[in-house]
Amino acid sequence: MRFDKKNLLIGLVAVAVVGGGIWAWQRFAGSGALPEGLIQANGRIEGDHTTVASKLAGRIAVLKAREGDAVQAGQVLAQLEDTQLAAKQQQADAAVATIAAQLQAARAQLAIARREVPLAEASADAVLAKARAAEAQAAKDARRFDELAERGTVEPRRAEQMRLAHTSSAADLRQAEQSLSSARLGHDKVKARENDVAALEAGLRQAEAAAKEVASLVDDLTLRAPTGGVILTRLREAGEMVAAGTPIFDLVDLNKLYLKVYVPEKQIGQLRLGLPAQVYTDAFPDKAFPATTRYIASQAEFTPKEVQTPDERVKLTYAVKLYFDANPEHRLTPGVPADAVIRWKDGVPWQAPRW
Template sequence: MNKSKVVMAGVVLALAGALGYGIWQARDRGLPEGLIQANGRLEGDSVLVASKYPGRLETVKVREGDMVSSGQLLATLHSDEVTARLRAAQASLAAARAQQQRATAASAQAGKDAARFADLLARGSVDRMHAEQMQLAAVSARSQAVQAAEQIHQAEAAVAEATAVLRELQLTAPSGGMVSNRLREPGEMLAAGGGVVELVDLNRLYLKVYVPENQIGKIRLGLPAQIRTDAFPDHPFAATVSHIAARAEFTPKEVQTPDERVKLVYAVKLSLSSNPQLRLTPGLPADAVIRWKEGVAWQAPRW
């Protein structure tokens, strides 16, 4: 009987030890109440640098991974049609300016002749018909000068339009960032709207994570978060919950989750507060901890 009690007591102790170890191990892998861990990949909003007009791509001055500044020249295109249009407009402008010079000179002379004949008419040296003819000639000359000026304005507008199109064929960076994709190579023909490179602003990165359905109720916009990467495991980057998906989806295959039973998750965007020295780049895998209860000390993720 005593032996049976000893055996029973041993079994109970073993079960209690196993249960305690299991609870301790589970707690070790998880985070305390108030923190939620998740993982994903860093992303950034891309800007497509595209040509407004069709043309042949002459040069692409950047490669993937290059850092660029706002206004930096990225690529150049050439259009024979636009170049010919500019030359024609410049020739028309030169002709219009020459015509205006002649018309202005003729108008000035006609004005002098009309004034002289008016004086002669007043003194009775010429008849009224000749004086009136000179006045009409002066009016006609002034009208031709005005028309010449209008032709100059039209030619200048044509030159400005063609010049603006050629300027648009010089593709520059709308903002600073990193070249994430180089889409075309020199020699290719581009249609209007054809993309050449994609840029991503490294100062506005975010981590897209997936939170299980049974925890999404704890997440709200503006909550603080910390992001860690393998490249900088001891340096957490501050972030904020900036977007919560309205609908659940099935767990993406590329996302690791410690609970395989969780099937429905919500996409959550964690926007980085800053990216010191631009060390983080899109595509890096990262872990995140979201704090939904104030006062809870930050801890590193435990997978």
């Protein structure tokens, strides 16, 4: 009986050793071998992360997204309190409205002055021309009657009347000249109106710039998704005070996912950027997702514990990123383990990975 038990134990151990050897051979020497031109590797699906942070310090009033939510570019994710900035925006908008009204009135006055000054100047110029003609005629008449009075042809009284008429016309001429000078001063008033308009226009631009700056700050209190994707982590909660630049969400774009794999040192020389690859996941074992080699690390590192290699003795590997050509219906998500086959020789038929 003892002999039988001993023989049975030896037989079981032998079967286990043989079975383990067969399993190891199938994994690494047999089924694990791919034809030359294909390299298999595995890793986890990752994505380019985007941190959504607040530009301003403040208290979080509302959070509108949770971990796992799919968001679109521009979608509102959070809102900070805006009481103080809202008051400043009202003040800035009121200043813009006031200056705009003043500018409108100044432009109206300038338009009137530009119409009236030329008309007044033309009228004064006409009056002056008439006064000059009247004065010249009165002077001529006064001289002629003075000569006639000296010869006794007319009474001295008539000559005196002509001299008085000349004196009056001369006064009218001086008045007309003053009126023309006053009319021409209207151009200075127009220039002054133009300066007022220019000053108000400059003030309005400054006020609008200030209002735009405040509006930009108010807009910065609303946090929007910079790109479409999935919220991986929500780092803050509503009611918390945050400083400027504080991360609030960690977002990954599902349209720009990649599989990060590790290729043994002895195979890395066969890879180059742009090589095609096919990725397989446990969730879709019969579906191959096309990918392209977009990154190859320049320095080797120790093999991560969670990564499989056909040769367990391999210690140094190179990180390689295989970017998916597409993610139909967003079926692929970050964190999912996956296997990949990279083709480095053209014409070699694709095969599924063998582990």
